[in-house]
Amino acid sequence: MPRPTLRSVANAAGVSTAAVSYAFNRPDRLSAQVRTQILAEARRQGYSGPDAAGRSLRTGRAGAIGVIFTVGLSYAFSDPYVLAMLGGLAEVTERTRTGLVLIPFDLGTAGLDDDARRQSLDAVHRAVIDGAVADGLGDGHPAVRVLADRKIPIVQSAETTAGRCVVTDDRAAGRDIGAHLAGLGHTDVTVVVASPAEPGVPVPDVDEGTLYPYSTLRLTGIREGLGGTARIRVVSGGRNAPESGRVAADLALAGPGRPTAIAADSDVLASGVLDRLRAHRLRPGTDVSVTGFDDAPLAAPAGLTTVRQPMRDKGRLMGRMLLDPAYTETRVVLPTELIVRSTTGPARLPERTS
Amino acid sequence: MPRPTLRSVANAAGVSTAAVSYAFNRPDRLSAQVRTQILAEARRQGYSGPDAAGRSLRTGRAGAIGVIFTVGLSYAFSDPYVLAMLGGLAEVTERTRTGLVLIPFDLGTAGLDDDARRQSLDAVHRAVIDGAVADGLGDGHPAVRVLADRKIPIVQSAETTAGRCVVTDDRAAGRDIGAHLAGLGHTDVTVVVASPAEPGVPVPDVDEGTLYPYSTLRLTGIREGLGGTARIRVVSGGRNAPESGRVAADLALAGPGRPTAIAADSDVLASGVLDRLRAHRLRPGTDVSVTGFDDAPLAAPAGLTTVRQPMRDKGRLMGRMLLDPAYTETRVVLPTELIVRSTTGPARLPERTS
DNA sequence: TCCGTCCCGTTAATCGATTAACAAGACGGT
DNA sequence: ACCGTCTTGTTAATCGATTAACGGGACGGA
Structure with a gap:
């Protein structure tokens, strides 16, 4: 026996397809009698109700x-x-x-x-x-x-x-971060952003045209908060993951001009940054400042300065x-x-x- | 203008609906010429491709x-x-x-x-x-x-x-837990399970007929591992959440006959149990033993004995x-x-x- | 008796697409 | 000149349902 349909049930029960449809969708449109018959026939055929795709097409609703x-x-x-x-x-x-x-x-x-x-x-x-x-x-x-x-x-x-x-308001939030850092005297900041790449791909100098919209805004805000004279560098280590934060941190810490602060675009990235700082024997908050974003559950235990968003x-x-x-x-x-x-x-x- | 359809594009482009369908689904079936025309007309009408519901119905595939x-x-x-x-x-x-x-x-x-x-x-x-x-x-x-x-x-x-x-093999895993506890001399164990209820609903004496299938198996295994003489009580504090573990722990610890071990059905529940133990000034592993299940990320930091499953x-x-x-x-x-x-x-x- | 209402089931159009089967023409080989 | 093979487009059946509009009968009131 082929798969039962509205029609097969209708035929077997000796009613119109409309009746069967009503039996399932608008019980009040049918007498209890007929409805029971239809439901019985449906059960007999193993018909469990109108097909989802057919219904979706006809009603224009997907649920x-x-x-x-x-x-x-x-x-x-x-x-x-x-x-x-x-x-x-x-x-x-x-x-x-x-x-x-x-x-x-x-x-x-x-x-x-x-x-x-x-x-x-x-x-x-x-x-x-x-x-x-x-x-x-x-x-x-x-x-x-x-x-x-x-x-x-x-x-x-x-x-x-x-x-x-x-x-x-990512830009305002960025400004808060920037101002906070500026207030602490930071003038050399590396910003860590996420990119669509796999984690672990170092990008030492990010093309700001390719950033996610929120990153662009936060970055703009950070610039504003820090004021015009600060040196800002943007790096990425791949998509939003701790591993990317680690890679990005290595990028930031390499070379002579180490930044005094690292602003990560998320707490997840920041957690990776913190990992690497420790590995380099640098104390977060003392040797290098780190900020995150989101105030995810991991932030508080890590003592991470961050921006909370609901x-x-x-x-x-x-x-x-x-x-x-x-x-x-x-x-x-x-x-x-x-x-x-x-x-x-x-x-x-x-x-x-x- | 109504929403564009396969047909509206076909009509306007002067081809059959089949051609339009092919233009989107089987480019090789059409000459580059006609295909380009069709695509152009589609773009003009703002038609972005075959409707998902229609396609789903016709092909019987949902993707x-x-x-x-x-x-x-x-x-x-x-x-x-x-x-x-x-x-x-x-x-x-x-x-x-x-x-x-x-x-x-x-x-x-x-x-x-x-x-x-x-x-x-x-x-x-x-x-x-x-x-x-x-x-x-x-x-x-x-x-x-x-x-x-x-x-x-x-x-x-x-x-x-x-x-x-x-x-x-939940039953074997349960047996491992039971045997481990038995080996440590535990003969009075409270098992904490999840139920479909909201967290925070204490169930001091769970009807074992209503358990999730995996709970039944683990429980059976724990019984087997502990051996016939152990006293076992099954409690629940609601669905799988720390709060439920807390409520269940209070249930377990109340009254005179406090168990020497609490076996939770998940690490999440176990974490709630640990919370309450600490609140009662009971040292996990010393005063009361606790086991979890899953080896979730939270287990290792908590020092939780548990069963790892992939x-x-x-x-x-x-x-x-x-x-x-x-x-x-x-x-x-x-x-x-x-x-x-x-x-x-x-x-x-x-x-x-x- | 007549008519207005309900109740309840049917008719039939429609949602938007896919694809087997077919056919017309082009092309190449002999 | 003839025929097989491609290429490319069309015809038409079909997927499974929903729902406005319709109509026949029962019922109640005047």
Whole structure:
């Protein structure tokens, strides 16, 4: 016997397909009698209800929203920022019984003709979703563009010209960091950012045009906070992971002109930086100051000076924007707070080992 | 202008819908000429490619697999076991460009007539997926049943009679724990399990019929390992969370007959237990022994004796079973290893405070 | 008796795409 | 001149459901 369908049940039960549809979707439209018959026949055939794909096509609703990240999916599950955000988002989707589609995409291939892009963004094209949350991705990002082309409502956690977004004021937060460091006398700062590359790929001199939107903003803020005279260098060790922080730290510490402070774009990166400082017998906060971002769970135990942002709220609000029609806000700015701990202290020039 | 479709593009370009479909899916079937024309017209209309729902229906493929957990979605993102498993799973889905649909379901309502169940399991019905991974859920679980009814290929991480599964030998692992404790002279052990309830709900005497499949097996193993004469009590403080461990620990420590050891069903629960021990001024491993399960990242720093299981591999293998046609294994057993650290030690009877 | 309401089931159009089978023309070889 | 083979585009059936609009019968009130 082939797979049962609405029609096969209808035929066997001697009713129209409409009746079967109603039996499952609008019980009140049918007499109890007929409904029971239909359900019985359905059970007999092993028909468990209307097919998801068929229903999706006909109703134009998927009952699910998509999520895309700056970071590879398999890695996302170890990123505290992403996890907190997803947790908040899930609170909302759970309540509305909405599925969460985690979409993998791979932009390793930089070949950008229309076809290659379609291929690589296949999953973004094929996702059956009613809306999407784009975390950390700007308007220009290919995956965001695909979603926009598909006319799928989208909420971003980065500034957007046309769409809706929930953001933290990364620039102001950067300014707080910069000012804090400036106040401690730091004038030579290395900024550690994440890049889409695998962890462990050292980039001694980052092209600022390729930064994630939030990185650009934080960097700008740090510059502003430090004032015009500070020397600033931007390095990367790959995607947001401790290993990348380690690689970036080695980059920063190599050579003669060691910076007096290292500002990492996330606590995860900062934790890697701290690892390497210790390996180099440099005391964080004394020999070299270090800052992070997020105030992830790992930050407090490490004594890391960082910027707290309400990560879970971010997810929650993005979810509400997408799923709660009553919530019409188009742009929400979340507060941040500089949390000073022990990894920052007065600038101290490296002693010459000559 | 209405939303562009395959047909609207075909009409405007003066070709058949088949041609348009081929233009996007099988470029080689068309002359470069015609293809370019079609793509141009598509771009003009803002048509970004075949609609996902339509395509899904027609091809019978969704390009995504579902995941269901024992635990609520919003909580899943803070469960180290789940995260490791998901990470492994994502490695596989990423490679095959397959989406990951996290399905929320809510069984708070115990009313179980066919309709209420359909309602509550709505998301499981509606998910557009090609297969599913069920973590920790047995054949009898409603959500698993729905998936089975839908004839969706499913891989479980619990024993199954008909389907495929990737499991750890929980019973043997339990035996290891039991034997380890027995070897240290423990004869009075409280087992802490997770239940579907919110954290913080004390259950002083758990009905063993309601346990998750893995808990049942571990418990059986612990009994076997301890030998027939040991006194065993099973308590719960709610779903897998530190708070539940705390509540369960209070339950275990209350009253006169304090156990000499507490065996928790996960490291997360164990961490809560350790919290409370400290609060009661009891030294883990000296006054009371504690064991966990999983060897999650938190275990080593806490000195927790636990059973290591390859969580990430579990996800990876479940993914392969579902997505790699060459992988025909039907049941895989993963190894476990008892990791003895400092939270277990020789049994010591509580001193009477009379 | 007549008519307005309900109740409940049916008719039929439609959602947006894929793909086997076919056919027309081009091409090359003998 | 003839025929097999490619190449390239079309025809048309099909995937599985939803829902506005319709209509026949029962029922109640005047």
